[in-house]
Amino acid sequence: EPEVTQTPSHQVTQMGQEVILRCVPISNHLYFYWYRQILGQKVEFLVSFYNNEISEKSEIFDDQFSVERPDGSNFTLKIRSTKLEDSAMYFCASRWAPGEADTQYFGPGTRLTVL
């Protein structure tokens, strides 16, 4: 069964450093998402991406964040200058190919630890 994959599974970085989290969505899906889950809290929406551009973003997704689909398979989340409060689990998700039920499939997540 197709699945969303994410790398790395765990990333440790120093405050102020840039990180890139990588995702490979399910091929032929058209919508892509990033969510984050701070330890013990809700899963929160960050950004959605469709047709090679951001379609929606939350208040959390400020100028420090950017997303890119550099080729036909990868979908990346970049945090330019990490802060302690960026420590969280980051989930990538994808959904929908024509004819499919409208459900989002999540990757296993990348645990980001900012020291």
Place this chain on the structure above:
Amino acid sequence: GEDVEQSLFLSVREGDSSVINCTYTDSSSTYLYWYKQEPGAGLQLLTYIFSNMDMKQDQRLTVLLNKKDKHLSLRIADTQTGDSAIYFCAERDGGSQGNLIFGKGTKLSVKP
């Protein structure tokens, strides 16, 4: 804004039924979902229900939707120790590009 609420904990004995409840606020939600998260793992889609349905059954899982009260429940029949996990209710944000709004999750503990 839209919100999804769930009770935080549920403890049952193996073999019993578990019922996890959820309330949501966005009446324009078209789809509602249940996801399962095992320790250290990602979000596994368990089941979903379209807003024009009252009930959906999938093997041991039964989803009930009361759209008038904006109440969603997940019943797990014959609960097993392997069902121990956190269960997230989520609604599709009606005004968005399919973004999901999650509850805080219900931690289900199954005792042998």
